Amino acid sequence: xxxxxxxxxxxxxxxxxxxxxxxxxxxxxxxxxxxxxxxxxxxxxxxxxxxxxxxxxxxxxxxxxxxxxxxxxxxxxxxxxxxxxxxxxxxxxxxxxxxxxxxxxxxxxxxxxxxxxxxxxxxxxxxxxxxxxxxxxxxxxxxxxxxxxxxxxxxxxxxxxxxxxxxxxxxxxxxxxxxxxxxxxxxxxxxxxxxxxxxxxxxxxxxxxxxxxxxxxxxxxxxxxxxxxxxxxxxxxxxxxxxxxxxxxxxxxxxxxxxxxxxxxxxxxxxxxxxxxxxxxxxxxxxxxxxxxxxxxxxxxxxxxxxxxxxxxxxxxxxxxxxxxxxxxxxxxxxxxxxxxxxxxxxxxxxxxxxxxxxxxxxxxxxxxxxxxxxxxxxxxxxxxxxxxxxxxxxxxxxxxxxxxxxxxxxxxxxxxxxxxxxxxxxxxxxxxxxxxxxxxxxxxxxxxxxxxxxxxxxx
Amino acid sequence: xxxxxxxxxxxxxxxxxxxxxxxxxxxxxxxxxxxxxxxxxxxxxxxxxxxxxxxxxxxxxxxxxxxxxxxxxxxxxxxxxxxxxxxxxxxxxxxxxxxxxxxxxxxxxxxxxxxxxxxxxxxxxxxxxxxxxxxxxxxxxxxxxxxxxxxxxxxxxxxxxxxxxxxxxx
Numbered sequence: 278x279x280x281x282x283x284x285x286x287x288x289x290x291x292x293x294x295x296x297x298x299x300x301x302x303x304x305x306x307x308x309x310x311x312x313x314x315x316x317x318x319x320x321x322x323x324x325x326x327x328x329x330x331x332x333x334x335x336x337x338x339x340x341x342x343x344x345x346x347x348x349x350x351x352x353x354x355x356x357x358x359x360x361x362x363x364x365x366x367x368x369x370x371x372x373x374x375x376x377x378x379x380x381x382x383x384x385x386x387x388x389x390x391x392x393x394x395x396x397x398x399x400x401x402x403x404x405x406x407x408x409x410x411x412x413x414x415x416x417x418x419x420x421x422x423x424x425x426x427x428x429x430x431x432x433x434x435x436x437x438x439x440x441x442x443x444x445x446x447x448x449x450x451x452x453x454x455x456x457x458x459x460x461x462x463x464x465x466x467x468x469x470x471x472x473x474x475x476x477x478x479x480x481x482x483x484x485x486x487x488x489x490x491x492x493x494x495x496x497x498x499x500x501x502x503x504x505x506x507x508x509x510x511x512x513x514x515x516x517x518x519x520x521x522x523x524x525x526x527x528x529x530x531x532x533x534x535x536x537x538x539x540x541x542x543x544x545x546x547x548x549x550x551x552x553x554x555x556x557x558x559x560x561x562x563x564x565x566x567x568x569x570x571x572x573x574x575x576x577x578x579x580x581x582x583x584x585x586x587x588x589x590x591x592x593x594x595x596x597x598x599x600x601x602x603x604x605x606x607x608x609x610x611x612x613x614x615x616x617x618x619x620x621x622x623x624x625x626x627x628x629x630x631x632x633x634x635x636x637x638x639x640x641x642x643x644x645x646x647x648x649x650x651x652x653x654x655x656x657x658x659x660x661x662x663x664x665x666x667x668x669x670x671x672x673x674x675x676x677x678x679x680x681x682x683x684x685x686x687x688x689x690x691x692x693x694x695x696x697x698x699x700x701x702x703x704x705x706x707x708x709x710x711x712x713x714x715x716x717x718x719x720x721x722x723x724x725x726x727x728x729x730x731x732x733x734x735x736x737x
Numbered sequence: 738x739x740x741x742x743x744x745x746x747x748x749x750x751x752x753x754x755x756x757x758x759x760x761x762x763x764x765x766x767x768x769x770x771x772x773x774x775x776x777x778x779x780x781x782x783x784x785x786x787x788x789x790x791x792x793x794x795x796x797x798x799x800x801x802x803x804x805x806x807x808x809x810x811x812x813x814x815x816x817x818x819x820x821x822x823x824x825x826x827x828x829x830x831x832x833x834x835x836x837x838x839x840x841x842x843x844x845x846x847x848x849x850x851x852x853x854x855x856x857x858x859x860x861x862x863x864x865x866x867x868x869x870x871x872x873x874x875x876x877x878x879x880x881x882x883x884x885x886x887x888x889x890x891x892x893x894x895x896x897x898x899x900x901x902x903x904x905x906x907x
Contacts, residue, residue, distance in 0.1 A: 341884050343904060354762070357769060358809050366898035384766070392766055439807040439831060455809040455835035457894050465903050469884055503753050504801035508830050537804060537829055592753070680806070681763035699805060701755050703781040706763040 320567030322475040323542045324510040327450040331433045338474040347432035350418045354383035355437030355456045356399045362460035372466030380411040380418030383682045385675025416648025416674045417615045419443040426557025430545035431564040442534045446526035448545035473539045474573035479515035482581035487732040489716035490525040494532040495586035499596030507537030523552045524621045535593040588714035591702040602729045609693040610724040613645030614679040617696020620654045622717040629721035635667035637727035643670045645677030681706025694723045740862035743822045745795040747855040755805035760814045771817025792819025797851045803832020838894035845879035
């Protein structure tokens with residue numbers, strides 16, 4: 278086989294060992310050399326190992342590989358176009374329908390006739406093809422993938438939703454795609470992927486009181502920027518990881534796409550397996566990195582040095598310590614989404630809220646559980662009643678107000694503080710409102726005082 | 738297709754233009770039709786933008802174009818407005834894939850010298866040539882990987898699947 282290789286490929290060492298290279302200079306044979314077989318091949322990151330297993334080959338950063346998928350997800354936001362692409366591609370049979378789910382989460386409940394019609398179309402397509410549909414009110418697709426044991430260690434997941442990366446909290450390689458890629462994957466059972474380089478993130482130390490994993494995530498986004506991990510994987514590691522819950526891990530994995538990452542992956546450990554207990558009999562293929570794996574960059578975060586952070590409008594990476602946010606009145610407090618709509622998030626908010634007189638007059642506080650399971654948990658433990666008693670508003674489980682597709686929409690000039698992952702102008706459905714992103718504790722502190730408040734200033 | 742040739746007028750945008758800016762998620766509640774949504778193209782950036790677009794215009798952005806959501810209407814709305822290529826310093830990976838799959842040509846090049854209204858020409862054949870005709874400058878475009886190039890040359894993922902019944906073989 279004769280192939281032209283660039284000088285950069287040669288320097289980068291991407292020429293396979295054992296290959297004979299002929300160097301041509303001015304149309305003359307200049308040299309001939311065979312690349313020596315190295316004694317040991319470079320070792321692999323988690324992303325390289327999972328994509329090697331799924332492509333039945335030796336996947337290295339920069340390679341393009343075709344992989345078999347373990348789990349495919351769509352939403353009511355992306356499935357209508359997926360159906361359209363599927364039909365235009367000439368699709369008939371679905372490869373492995375048992376691996377596909379559609380969550381009716383973006384229009385939960387449908388806010389108008391058009392979106393209710395989309396739900397009908399999705400049900401009509403999916404039912405006869407044995408594709409599982411999670412109904413309105415069941416919750417957000419990637420949260421349900423965690424809860425139902427579909428996201429397994431070492432598995433490869435795509436979802437037509439950018440926050441599919443959330444499933445990396447359970448050691449899955451999970452990435453977002455568009456509707457067309459999903460349609461192609463429904464037909465073929467496969468996807469082509471460029472194997473990403475990996476940024477190694479070491480987490481050490483212990484969080485201080487009233488500092489939350491969201492503050493860690495915002496610190497990282499502020500540090501790397503909105504494209505600081507573009508096309509790369511984030512691999513989380515370090516002595517703090519064993520002490521992190523799946524909620525914590527899912528949150529950090531979730532925010533990885535706000536740095537442009539293809540995925541964010543945690544190792545599998547006892548916390549992972551105990552979470553899977555009762556959810557899946559299958560433990561997947563737990564995948565760890567080799568000790569001397571090749572990383573593009575190393576980032577270290579000492580959790581004990583992290584303080585409450587806030588992302589100012591209208592950029593997720595416009596992050597400052599909450600003490601530098603200034604005196605900002607808050608009209609709407611939002612606790613919800615796949616970043617901050619879990620039981621632990623409401624619990625943390627309530628801890629702050631119950632130290633004072635509850636929600637400040639003139640401030641709306643809204644909770645949208647990320648799933649029905651979470652709604653059940655906070656119902657049965659009394660948290661929901663307590664929140665409602667304080668004047669809180671509860672919306673149906675799902676994506677809620679995050680991207681203005683259903684639920685409350687902020688008015689003109691309204692300042693919102695939210696546990697969500699995006700604060701783009703107009704994100705919640707009104708370009709004349711201002712969205713600040715923070716931890717549940719910081720959101721609750723703002724609810725208590727009607728202005729942005731450092732949660733550490735609240736006496737227990 | 739052996740060659741793609743696109744000419745048009747540069748419409749300058751900034752860095753980190755996210756998909757919600759390209760088309761608001763809220764607009765999807767009412768329609769997914771690109772011919773309807775085109776009226777709201779980039780409304781969060783400039784409410785007058787959509788009305789000022791002429792078919793054949795080219796979007797020219799800074800870094801990380803199409804970040805945020807993976808929603809594919811953010812690509813189909815651009816095509817719906819008659820725009821056939823986006824030039825940017827870099828793209829988010831989901832936007833890049835969606836663009837390729839729909840036949841919207843994403844061109845990675847240094848866009849720093851391009852100004853509003855400049856006449857640009859793009860030719861993708863054996864070479865990938867990008868020229869700023871107004872400034873008489875050649876721009877260096879990042880080459881496309883073989884699989885991406887195959888999908889682009891097929892006209893997108895739909896014709897690719899109709900022709901090959903799957904991904905192009907490399």
